[in-house]
Amino acid sequence: MDPFFQQPPEAGNRFHTDPTLRLALQWRLPDEVYRAAVPHLERLGELAATVMPPLAERAERNPPRHVTFEPWGRRVDRIEVDDGWLELMRLGQRQGLVALPYEDPYDVHTRIVQAGLINLYDPVSAVADCPLVMTDGAATLLNEHDPALARRYVPRLTAREDAWTSGQWMTERAGGSDVGRTDTRAVADSDGAWSLHGSKWFTSATTSDMALALARPENAQAGSRGLSLFLLELRDQSGGWNGIQVRRLKDKFGTRALPTAELDLIGTRAVPVGGLGDGVRKLAGLLSVARYWASIGGLAGVGHLLALARDYAVKREAFGVRLMDHPIHREWFARIAVVYDAMLVLNLEAAAQMGRVEHGGDGTLARLLVPLTKLACARQGVWAGSELLESFGGAGYVEDTGIPRIFRNLHVNCIWEGTTSVLAHDVLRALKKPEPGEAFIEEIVRRLTVLDDPAGAGVRARIEESLESLVPMINTPREDQARRLAWGMARTFQALLLAEFGQWKWQHYQDSSGITAARLFVSQGLVDAACEEAPEALRTVAFGAAAL
Template sequence: MAKQYVPRLTAREQAWTSGQWMTEREGGSDVGRSATIARPGDGGTWHLFGSKWFTSATTADMALALARPEGAGGGSRGLSLFLLELRQADGGWNGLTVRRLKDKLGTRALPTAELDLAGARAVPVGGLGDGVRKLTGLLGVARYWAAIGGLAGVGHLLALARDYAGKREVFGRCLADHPIHREWLARIASVYDAMVVLNLETAWQLGRAEHGEDGTLARLFTSLGKLACARQGVWAASELLESFGGAGYVEDTGIPRLFRNLHVNCIWEGTSSVLAHDVLRALKKPETGEAYIEEVVRRLGALRHPASGSMRECIEEALESLVPMINSPREEQARRLAWGMARTFQALLLTEFAEWRLNYYDDGTGVTVARLFAAEGLVEAGCDESAAALQAVAFTGQALPR
């Protein structure tokens, strides 16, 4: 199968594209509830029956789809991975019916459809079983794409905002000359730099794993990077849209489109809560948490420049808060834990880069970036409220006095 399809996917001319179809009405993030059934056909082929609720590769040449072979067990363990071509030799659909195209908030250039599979001809990938596990590598790359997508959108908007600030005059001065605007843009830029370094770290960890080295941190950073950078991308984009005033709200500038498109990075390949759950699952293996803690401690110990002192203390304090949660992870702390782990490592990476700039260029700008990023704290304050109290606030709200 690989010999047949990999050359088509990697061709320089007339290359094929592929989708991955997991999401169904019954199971989005919870793929174990997937209801698509696979029935055996002739010559080792299978036929898929069911619906896929969100397929963002409707114009692709092929797709990887999860389905449950008849008679297989329930849950995610009973799923298998299948490859199907979307078209038959005569150009007609391969047992597919498009119910409708989604009317989405953003990414409108990419058609997303609801599909019915009515006997679509498919072949199992690597035999039956282990369908979710076989998608793990693809999911990691897709999550990294979402993280770097947030980075790309913010970088675009930041470049526009910097240029605009040097040209737009307000109260007799350019925006760039107003202290309030300068500090505001600097804080946004510090978050952008934090997104850059975490994406680079994630890419390095993925590369190590792909070359046969220890991949413990690769899985962890894929989730942490996507969670942090996707969410930071939406925050930064919102701030940058505001920096243009009314012009940022007008469609013909292109800025609203960029803002809408960035939101999808928080949804595709796992929401923030799904990624926080994934971090919890990774931390069930004690070696994962140990590897993270050891990496932070090792790299903190390598910081030498006196200018890094305050940042070192800040990171050490954050790690002290994280260690108990890492060693005894609980669902009610999952988002706080994952977010804190991501931001703490971002602060560490920014401090490393700050030292490099000081040592090689005698440039203290990186120190300012790290301090700006860490100014609001790296680990969110804990919540001691009872489950019943949180339930009441979340789903009932506080009644206003009559």
């Protein structure tokens, strides 16, 4: 008797095999824009299914290496990365993942098309999109705050061939998200230039051509208000490091093909961006772009695993029945798929809001939706990724299937550009002014009025109930409710978007699955119950003996 070998799952070209991605893009884009973008999406989907996976596999198995000294003792601090990783990065650049918003072929809708492309690229890129994220953010920042530097650097950053990439060096040992504790000093040199002195504890994509870094000019005030933003090129005119020493590369849980280093800046030559001062404020546009990319990373990994798991459910039999035909598997899997749908529609909404702002529209709602989208998609991505890993049984836990690698890489999206609590605090800070909260409430109320499908009436009622709970918290934001508030706002907006998407699917295709998805999503609750316990009691439960 021939031995049994399980037929492996295949994701295929996800632009074809992922109905939520394809239909959601069709829903969000005008017909002429969608038709124009389809060839690009199909082409990148095919590259992601065929060319990219072996490159990513090789890059992950050959992580970056730090060569401190050359054989005769001279310090070189050479960072070696696999050629496959570099080719993946160049492929992303050639496909316009950075260039597209600056070429702007689809006007206000360009960011939505970009989001669809990144969704296809990210899961099989070995996180080669990390430098692309920061490059997109750097180009946005320079265009906004320093026209002279923008003229010099943005064409290089947004090229499709021989393009530069940019790093983003903010994190220090004392600071993390609390950048006000930055210790790096900026010293004015006698020739009018500046040099940076300090350490950066977490610098991703350390093989980039340039970087943006926070530093404190001499005699500047303490805290975040005293920081300025500087641009530095990593190499000097001779090709050596520009006053940079590499302490070590990080050994990380995931993103293993990505070079992430601890650096010392020892007289690194740099120029201020937009003059001295306001360094943290200038980062706002870059952070929005980076958070938007991180939200795509969360949902893209899930979309890829979902495609594999759907194919596996057709091929895999248990107890004489295909997995997809087991009722217990079907219901469980539907709840996972609904979360992916909710992540995707929220991300496309954030992309739409960013596109409007970049074309002169009001940014009040985007100020809330971007951190809410990153918070929700990153965290939901880890939950859904864990569930999907389990759906493969033991095979999901075996390294050479590639599934554990995708699951590990999902976690970084919760860390980059602010953890869940940092993002919730950012939402709270935005709500200190009345306009963002008012815009959020008005947007939901306005869009609820056009949900007229009777099948979605129950969903509309649940959204209205959650909004009633949220309004007092939005009007009087409190630190102890920050996470509950942010999560409630994110899930409520996701429910609204799922209902809109479901109504569109029924009207255009007589497909009721979207309304079913919205009902499933709201059945889990949108706003968590309030915590009624006393603060001191919570302190003891949370921290045990350390609280005494």
